[in-house]
Amino acid sequence: xxxxxxxxxxxxxxxxxxxxxxxxxxxxxxxxxxxxxxxxxxxxxxxxxxxxxxxxxxxxxxxxxxxxxxxxxxxxxxxxxxxxxxxxxxxxxxxxxxxxxxxxxxxxxxxxxxxxxxxxxxxxxxxxxxxxxxxxxxxxxxxxxxxxxxxxxxxxxx
Numbered sequence: 397x398x399x400x401x402x403x404x405x406x407x408x409x410x411x412x413x414x415x416x417x418x419x420x421x422x423x424x425x426x427x428x429x430x431x432x433x434x435x436x437x438x439x440x441x442x443x444x445x446x447x448x449x450x451x452x453x454x455x456x457x458x459x460x461x462x463x464x465x466x467x468x469x470x471x472x473x474x475x476x477x478x479x480x481x482x483x484x485x486x487x488x489x490x491x492x493x494x495x496x497x498x499x500x501x502x503x504x505x506x507x508x509x510x511x512x513x514x515x516x517x518x519x520x521x522x523x524x525x526x527x528x529x530x531x532x533x534x535x536x537x538x539x540x541x542x543x544x545x546x547x548x549x550x551x552x553x554x
Contacts, residue, residue, distance in 0.1 A: 427455040432554075476537050483528025484537065486518050486551065491553050500550055507544040 400406065421428040430452045437446040467488060471481045487504065490513070494501035506529065507514055508522050518525070532538050538546040 419452070427453060429453050474537075476535075477531065479524055479528040480531035480535075481519075481528075482520060483525060484532060487538070488514055488553070489534065490514065491548060499550065500553060502550070503541050503545055503547050504538075505545050 424439040432450045432452070434448055434450060438444070439446065467481070467485050470476070470484065472482050476484060487506065490504050490506065491501060494504055507515065508525060509515055511517055511522075513525060518530075529538075532539070533546075537549055537552055539549075541547050
């Protein structure tokens with residue numbers, strides 16, 4: 397989008413609103429913001445198509461901040477309790493260290509030994525970890541593969 401510096405020299409558009417089709421991102425101090433109108437939402441009961449407005453922000457953040465923000469969003473969406481959230485954050489940390497194939501890892505190892513997860517102390521008891529793990533299994537984050545190995549939901553881990 398061209399920066400306006402003189403209101404007397406505006407490029408006029410009397411017949412077409414150029415903002416309807418425009419999706420040119422606007423630079424901000426912290427990243428980019430783009431807007432878009434869409435009509436791709438479909439009511440499954442009536443078949444009626446709905447229009448929606450989308451505001452998309454792109455912000456540059458470090459990996460640690462991304463994990464924190466992502467995890468908070470997942471916590472709210474899936475209504476994770478405190479224990480499930482703590483275990484999810486540890487599972488994310490382990491997932492990030494896994495060997496990736498095609499941009500993601502399909503499974504992870506979660507083994508409790510030496511009073512910690514994969515031998516690393518994580519500030520919770522075995523029982524607390526097991527309760528959080530059961531919650532993640534029940535909510536479709538993970539699925540059993542082998543003893544101490546779990547498939548990951550690719551929609552939640554990427």
